[in-house]
Amino acid sequence: MVGTLNIMSETGELSLELPQDDPFYQHKKKLLSCKGLGVKETLSLNGSLSQELLNVAFEKLLQFGRIANLDKVEVYFGEDACTPSGVYSVRNEISALSWILSLMIPVSCKTQTLEALRAAVKSRINDVVGVEKEEVRVDDSYRCGKESRLVQWGQNNGVKTKLKIAQIDGYGRGAIATEDLKFGDVALEIPISSIISEEYVYNSDMYPILEKVDGMTSETMLLLWTMREKHNPESKFKPYFDSLQENFCTGLSFGVNAIMVLDGTLLLDEIMQAKELLRERYDELIPLLSKHRDIFPMELYTWEHYLWACELYYSNSMQIKFPDGKLKTCLIPVAGFLNHSIYPHIVKYGKVEVETSSLKFPLSRPCNKGEQCFLSYGNYCSSHLLTFYGFLPKGDNPYDIIPLDVDVIDDEDTESELSWTSHMLRGTWLSNNHDMFHYGLPTPLLNYLRRAHGLVHHSETDLWKNLEVEVGVLENLRSTFEDMMQNLGDADSIDRDNADWDVKMAMEFKERQRKILSSILDSCSAGIKLIQESKPPV
Numbered sequence: 143m144v145g146t147l148n149i150m151s152e153t154g155e156l157s158l159e160l161p162q163d164d165p166f167y168q169h170k171k172k173l174l175s176c177k178g179l180g181v182k183e184t185l186s187l188n189g190s191l192s193q194e195l196l197n198v199a200f201e202k203l204l205q206f207g208r209i210a211n212l213d214k215v216e217v218y219f220g221e222d223a224c225t226p227s228g229v230y231s232v233r234n235e236i237s238a239l240s241w242i243l244s245l246m247i248p249v250s251c252k253t254q255t256l257e258a259l260r261a262a263v264k265s266r267i268n269d270v271v272g273v274e275k276e277e278v279r280v281d282d283s284y285r286c287g288k289e290s291r292l293v294q295w296g297q298n299n300g301v302k303t304k305l306k307i308a309q310i311d312g313y314g315r316g317a318i319a320t321e322d323l324k325f326g327d328v329a330l331e332i333p334i335s336s337i338i339s340e341e342y343v344y345n346s347d348m349y350p351i352l353e354k355v356d357g358m359t360s361e362t363m364l365l366l367w368t369m370r371e372k373h374n375p376e377s378k379f380k381p382y383f384d385s386l387q388e389n390f391c392t393g394l395s396f397g398v399n400a401i402m403v404l405d406g407t408l409l410l411d412e413i414m415q416a417k418e419l420l421r422e423r424y425d426e427l428i429p430l431l432s433k434h435r436d437i438f439p440m441e442l443y444t445w446e447h448y449l450w451a452c453e454l455y456y457s458n459s460m461q462i463k464f465p466d467g468k469l470k471t472c473l474i475p476v477a478g479f480l481n482h483s484i485y486p487h488i489v490k491y492g493k494v495e496v497e498t499s500s501l502k503f504p505l506s507r508p509c510n511k512g513e514q515c516f517l518s519y520g521n522y523c524s525s526h527l528l529t530f531y532g533f534l535p536k537g538d539n540p541y542d543i544i545p546l547d548v549d550v551i552d553d554e555d556t557e558s559e560l561s562w563t564s565h566m567l568r569g570t571w572l573s574n575n576h577d578m579f580h581y582g583l584p585t586p587l588l589n590y591l592r593r594a595h596g597l598v599h600h601s602e603t604d605l606w607k608n609l610e611v612e613v614g615v616l617e618n619l620r621s622t623f624e625d626m627m628q629n630l631g632d633a634d635s636i637d638r639d640n641a642d643w644d645v646k647m648a649m650e651f652k653e654r655q656r657k658i659l660s661s662i663l664d665s666c667s668a669g670i671k672l673i674q675e676s677k678p679p680v
């Protein structure tokens with residue numbers, strides 16, 4: 143729950159409150175205050191408001207909802223990252239609107255104003271996206287036999303779906319709406335009994351062995367169970383295992399040539415470290431498994447099979463909250479066909495509904511018949527998506543940040559509640575403020591660097607009086623990013639059309655990194671020029 147909204151029917155007021163346990167409470171409080179809002183707000187619902195007052199009330203509700211629903215990256219980049227119409231990100235906009243609506247739905251008090259506000263929110267939800275209205279190109283030559291058998295199996299076991307599975311250009315299999323789906327419609331519903339979770343390990347012959355192993359996690363147990371169950375012809379989940387890919391093309395399966403292309407990127411370290419860790423874990427498991435070959439047939443527990451299972455869990459599992467309150471890693475047949483988007487339709491899922499003992503995937507924005515229905519896997523940067531899922535999302539990923547390795551200054555003068563312990567940058571085209579003292583760069587980072595240059599107070603007057611600090615800050619940043627750009631080397635001369643899938647993906651990633659770095663370099667240079675040509679206010 144990101145915030146609370148209560149309707150007090152006796153007074154006809156609607157009250158909003160930012161919860162104090164929000165991890166970014168102070169930052170959000172400041173952002174709210176910049177919009178003229180407090181952490182507690184009320185809206186009067188009495189009588190019927192004029193259209194003008196209704197618009198004001200709606201904007202207030204939306205501003206509050208947006209800020210309450212910001213995540214860490216969005217809070218960090220703050221106000222400067224809004225579009226001119228005030229949108230922080232599509233994810234945030236969808237979350238804010240569906241949050242407002244979901245809290246209004248159960249309200250019994252029906253005033254004209256409340257109904258008008260509800261209608262305004264619904265209408266805005268319909269307008270939110272359209273950014274990725276790309277045509278769905280279905281590969282009709284792909285017969286979807288395994289997929290249809292899985293869906294049929296699901297339906298025989300209580301799965302309800304308004305999606306059909308198809309092979310879609312650029313996505314592998316994906317889920318397409320079979321009818322017009324509106325906000326709140328449930329695209330897919332999976333009963334608990336059709337979800338693969340740790341419960342299956344507890345009831346298997348593996349458990350008495352695995353439970354005695356120090357440090358054995360339920361995730362590892364489930365992984366080992368899956369590796370064997372996949373080959374069990376009697377498995378309850380046979381249609382699911384049959385529908386899985388033979389090979390997962392994630393960063394963990396990148397070959398030498400792709401790894402060479404990634405030279406100079408942080409992604410190279412990320413992939414190498416992740417792979418090393420998996421190898422270490424596998425080497426630790428083998429002596430244990432080989433002591434119980436009757437339970438763990440060694441031909442099913444080779445390194446290749448282990449890597450396959452890890453890639454399966456990284457790219458297809460979901461964290462689900464069960465009625466006992468436990469968060470469990472699960473494989474979810476049919477739902478595993480949903481692809482990710484920065485402009486998702488489904489953002490709120492992951493909790494088993496107690497009344498129906500099922501997991502529901504409701505829409506947070508409409509998806510018309512024939513459109514691909516997208517999920518949000520989470521707010522991940524492209525290097526994470528490439529390493530663990532094996533794709534780069536379409537469009538500008540607002541979570542594509544470059545973390546900066548900086549020492550946190552222990553300075554008593556800093557506003558401790560508002561200071562950040564880590565800093566980051568991203569493509570500066572995502573900022574709408576390239577003016578003096580902003581330059582398209584994030585304010586928390588600029589203030590951190592100003593402090594590092596000895597400037598503790600950052601009012602406009604202070605900044606105007608210390609323009610040499612501004613130049614120093616931008617020159618420092620520019621030199622750091624020139625080094626990073628140099629590390630990336632020149633654009634690769636490989637023939638991309640004929641390159642392997644992993645080399646193509648590595649090249650695409652590097653190109654995106656270059657675009658981000660060059661936008662930062664351009665912003666530093668433009669900022670220095672702006673300062674040199676500026677005339678301080680008299």
Ligand SMILES: C[S@@+](CC[C@H](N)C(=O)[O-])C[C@H]1O[C@@H](n2cnc3c(N)ncnc32)[C@H](O)[C@@H]1O
Nearest residue numbers: 312313314315457458478479480481482531533
């Ligand atoms: C949960 S599965 C989704 C179904 C998958 N497409 C399939 O054919 O089985 C996750 C995988 O789908 C692919 N995927 C998901 N979102 C994608 C996207 N936006 N673009 C391209 N591939 C995507 C990636 O291969 C990822 O590892």
